[in-house]
Amino acid sequence: MDAEPKNTGAKVEPWGDITPDAARRLVSAAVHAFAERGYHATTTRDIASRAGMSPAALYIHYKTKEELLYQISKVGHERALTIVERARDSAGTPAERLADAVRSFVRWHAEHHTTARVVQYELGALAEEHHAEVIAVRKATDGAVRSIIEDGVKAGVFDVPDVRGTTVAVLSLCIDVARWFNAAGRSTPDEVGDLYAGLVLRMVGAGGGQR
Amino acid sequence: MDAEPKNTGAKVEPWGDITPDAARRLVSAAVHAFAERGYHATTTRDIASRAGMSPAALYIHYKTKEELLYQISKVGHERALTIVERARDSAGTPAERLADAVRSFVRWHAEHHTTARVVQYELGALAEEHHAEVIAVRKATDGAVRSIIEDGVKAGVFDVPDVRGTTVAVLSLCIDVARWFNAAGRSTPDEVGDLYAGLVLRMVGAGGGQR
DNA sequence: ACGGAGAGTGAGCAAGCGCTTAGGGGTGTC
DNA sequence: GACACCCCTAAGCGCTTGCTCACTCTCCGT
Structure with missing residues (x-):
C-alpha cells in the first residue's frame, strides 16, 4: 500500500503530492482563480493560461x-x-x-x-x-x-x-x-x-x- | 423633503419601498436568484422570468x-x-x-x-x-x-x-x-x-x- | 530505425450569455 | 380622435463560454 505522503511541515502547499506536474499546476491555478473571482466567473481559458498551457490541455487531466x-x-x-x-x-x-x-x-x-x-x-x-x-x-x-x-x-x-x-x-x-x-x-x-x-x-x- | 419610509416593523421585506412595482419585483427576484446560485451563475433571463416578465423588461428599470x-x-x-x-x-x-x-x-x-x-x-x-x-x-x-x-x-x-x-x-x-x-x-x-x-x-x- | 503512447496545441463548434432594437398596446390629456 | 407617454415584448446581435477534434510533437522500448 502507499505510504502516507509526508506532509508534516506546517506551511507546505496543499497540492504537493499531485502528479503529473501539469495536473498540479492546473489545480493550483484553479485554486487561485476560483478564490479571486469565484468558480462561475472563472473561465477554463483563465485556468489554463495561469498554468501556462493551452485551453485544451486542461481536458487531458480533468474531465470538466x-x-x-x-x-x-x-x-x-x-x-x-x-x-x-x-x-x-x-x-x-x-x-x-x-x-x-x-x-x-x-x-x-x-x-x-x-x-x-x-x-x-x-x-x-x-x-x-x-x-x-x-x-x-x-x-x-x-x-x-x-x-x-x-x-x-x-x-x-x-x-x-x-x-x-x-x-x-x-x-x-x-x-x-x-x-x-x-x-x-x-x-x-x-x-x-x-x-x-x-x-x-x-x-x-x-x-x-x-x- | 421625503419623509423616511416607515419601516418600523421587524419582519417587513426589505424592498417594500421600491417603485414602480415591477422594479421591486425585479429586485426581489434578483435577491433570491443571487442567494441561491450566486451572482455569476444567475442569468438576466432567470431574474426576469422569476419577476414574471420578459428578459428585455429588466433593462427598462436597471441599466445592467x-x-x-x-x-x-x-x-x-x-x-x-x-x-x-x-x-x-x-x-x-x-x-x-x-x-x-x-x-x-x-x-x-x-x-x-x-x-x-x-x-x-x-x-x-x-x-x-x-x-x-x-x-x-x-x-x-x-x-x-x-x-x-x-x-x-x-x-x-x-x-x-x-x-x-x-x-x-x-x-x-x-x-x-x-x-x-x-x-x-x-x-x-x-x-x-x-x-x-x-x-x-x-x-x-x-x-x-x-x- | 521505428511504432505506439502520452502530453500538448490551434482551430473551432454549439450553446448560452448580457444587452439592444423596433415596435405594440394600454392610459390620460386636450 | 390624435397624440405623447410609459411599460412591456419578440427577435436577435455580437460575443464568450465549456468543451472537442484532428493533429503534432517528444520520448521510450525493442
Missing part, C-alpha cells in the same frame, strides 16, 4: 471544470476534518483539546486562505453528488468539535447551555477567517489562532486564563 | 445586471450599518449596548438571510467604484462595533487584550449567520440572536450572567 473544483473541495475538506479530529483524539483536558482544535483549524484557514476560501465558499457550485459527499465531511467536522464541547460539559469544566448552537458558532467563527484573512494584513496566522482559541474558551465558559 | 446587485448590496449594507449604529448610540452600559448590537445584527442576518447572503458574499462581483462605496459602509460598521468595545474597555467592564482582533471576530461571527442560517432549521432568529449576544459578552470578558 467542475471536477477541478471537486478535487479542490474534497481534499480541502478532508484536510480540515483531519485537523479537528487530531485535536479531538489527542491527550489533554477538554479545554486544551478545544483550544488546540480552534488554534490549528484557524491557522489552516489563515495560512491557506486562498484554498480555504474555495473550499468553504464555492461548494455550492459542485454537482449534486459531489456536493453531498462534501456535506458529509462537513457534518463529521461539526461532530468532532461538538464531541469536544460535550466532553467538557460532562466533565463540568465547560458551561454551555446550548451545545449544538455553540458548536455552530465556534465553527462559524473559524471558517469565516478564510473570508477576511489577508496575508498582507496586520495579523499572522499564529496570532489569529491564539486569539481565537482564547475567545472560544471564553465562549464555553472555560475562562481565558485572563484576569 | 450589476446595477441590480449594487442596489441590493448598497441598501443592505446601509440597513446593517443603521442597526449597529442605533445600538451604539442608545442609552445603557457598554455590555447592554454590545449585546443589543449583536442581537439585532444577528437577528437581521437570520431573518433576512437571503438578502444578507447576497449582501455579505456577492460584493466581490461589484464594479470597482460600487465596490469601494460598499467597503466604506463596512468600515463604518466595523468602527461602530469597535467603539462599543472600546467604551467597555475604558469603563473597565470589558477585558479585551486585542480590541481590533476581537472586533473582527465579533463581526465575523454575526456575518457568518447569513451563510448557515436556514429558516426551516432548528433555531429561530430570536434564539440565535440571544445565544450570540451571550457568547459575545463572554468573549469580551463581561460574563454571560451564567454560573
Whole structure:
C-alpha cells in the first residue's frame, strides 16, 4: 500500500503530492482563480493560461471544470476534518483539546486562505453528488468539535447551555477567517489562532486564563 | 423633503419601498436568484422570468445586471450599518449596548438571510467604484462595533487584550449567520440572536450572567 | 530505425450569455 | 380622435463560454 505522503511541515502547499506536474499546476491555478473571482466567473481559458498551457490541455487531466473544483473541495475538506479530529483524539483536558482544535483549524484557514476560501465558499457550485459527499465531511467536522464541547460539559469544566448552537458558532467563527484573512494584513496566522482559541474558551465558559 | 419610509416593523421585506412595482419585483427576484446560485451563475433571463416578465423588461428599470446587485448590496449594507449604529448610540452600559448590537445584527442576518447572503458574499462581483462605496459602509460598521468595545474597555467592564482582533471576530461571527442560517432549521432568529449576544459578552470578558 | 503512447496545441463548434432594437398596446390629456 | 407617454415584448446581435477534434510533437522500448 502507499505510504502516507509526508506532509508534516506546517506551511507546505496543499497540492504537493499531485502528479503529473501539469495536473498540479492546473489545480493550483484553479485554486487561485476560483478564490479571486469565484468558480462561475472563472473561465477554463483563465485556468489554463495561469498554468501556462493551452485551453485544451486542461481536458487531458480533468474531465470538466467542475471536477477541478471537486478535487479542490474534497481534499480541502478532508484536510480540515483531519485537523479537528487530531485535536479531538489527542491527550489533554477538554479545554486544551478545544483550544488546540480552534488554534490549528484557524491557522489552516489563515495560512491557506486562498484554498480555504474555495473550499468553504464555492461548494455550492459542485454537482449534486459531489456536493453531498462534501456535506458529509462537513457534518463529521461539526461532530468532532461538538464531541469536544460535550466532553467538557460532562466533565463540568465547560458551561454551555446550548451545545449544538455553540458548536455552530465556534465553527462559524473559524471558517469565516478564510473570508477576511489577508496575508498582507496586520495579523499572522499564529496570532489569529491564539486569539481565537482564547475567545472560544471564553465562549464555553472555560475562562481565558485572563484576569 | 421625503419623509423616511416607515419601516418600523421587524419582519417587513426589505424592498417594500421600491417603485414602480415591477422594479421591486425585479429586485426581489434578483435577491433570491443571487442567494441561491450566486451572482455569476444567475442569468438576466432567470431574474426576469422569476419577476414574471420578459428578459428585455429588466433593462427598462436597471441599466445592467450589476446595477441590480449594487442596489441590493448598497441598501443592505446601509440597513446593517443603521442597526449597529442605533445600538451604539442608545442609552445603557457598554455590555447592554454590545449585546443589543449583536442581537439585532444577528437577528437581521437570520431573518433576512437571503438578502444578507447576497449582501455579505456577492460584493466581490461589484464594479470597482460600487465596490469601494460598499467597503466604506463596512468600515463604518466595523468602527461602530469597535467603539462599543472600546467604551467597555475604558469603563473597565470589558477585558479585551486585542480590541481590533476581537472586533473582527465579533463581526465575523454575526456575518457568518447569513451563510448557515436556514429558516426551516432548528433555531429561530430570536434564539440565535440571544445565544450570540451571550457568547459575545463572554468573549469580551463581561460574563454571560451564567454560573 | 521505428511504432505506439502520452502530453500538448490551434482551430473551432454549439450553446448560452448580457444587452439592444423596433415596435405594440394600454392610459390620460386636450 | 390624435397624440405623447410609459411599460412591456419578440427577435436577435455580437460575443464568450465549456468543451472537442484532428493533429503534432517528444520520448521510450525493442
